[in-house]
């Protein structure tokens with residue numbers, strides 16, 4: 520899976536992660552499916568509803584609002600982003616348990632580094648994905 524990010528989003532993730540410290544930052548990735556992955560067009564930051572500092576929980580109200588807003592647009596929620604303020608940018612056991620939906624792209628930011636993963640679903644964890652910071656070829660495609 521190739522996860523293509525718009526040019527401005529790559530640098531924004533470490534800034535958002537730093538702003539949330541010591542909490543984990545989180546949000547939903549909006550975009551569209553491609554032949555070999557997903558093209559992300561934007562990030563919808565979420566409140567982190569988890570009680571603990573080393574966990575995150577996306578606001579389901581945000582998810583529902585996004586799904587309503589994106590209906591019929593050709594775009595949808597294609598992934599999940601969160602930060603690891605105190606750990607490496609690799610999925611934790613808790614992340615694997617929380618990866619409920621197969622095929623979603625997961626991005627994890629730690630420090631200045633962001634890594635990409637594809638969720639296997641049903642709590643089975645992740646396989647590494649390729650992060651592409653190249654300009655998105657679909658960003659201005661309104662056809």
Ligand SMILES: [Zn+2]
Nearest residue numbers: 603610611614
């Ligand atoms: Zn995590």
